[in-house]
Amino acid sequence: MTYRIVAIILFIIFVAVMAFKVLPGDFGNTAVNIGVDIAFIAAGMIVYKIAELLDIKNNRKKNI
Incomplete structure (x- = not known):
């Protein structure tokens, strides 16, 4: 869950x-x-x- 929050x-x-980027001014498309x-x-x-892979590993450990 912590990885999803990040x-x-x-x-x-x-x-x-x-x-x-959308706002005009100094943040123009440079x-x-x-x-x-x-x-x-x-x-x-x-x-x-990386978060998805870690979640998959954690879920596998929990299921076992």
């Missing part, structure tokens, strides 16, 4: 970053901001996949 927190951070967004997406996906 994944939810990272998802909220990702949504906040996307909201900043190469740096696009790179940061890609890095956030990649990190979130990697952490979520």
Whole structure:
């Protein structure tokens, strides 16, 4: 369950970053901001996949 909470927190951070990207001004579509967004997406996906794998392992141990 703790891994799911971490994944939810990272998802909220990702949504906040996307909201900043949409807002006009200094957070415009520059190469740096696009790179940061890609890095956030990649990190979130990697952490979520690790959390899924750990949840599967924990569920198998509980079932046995």
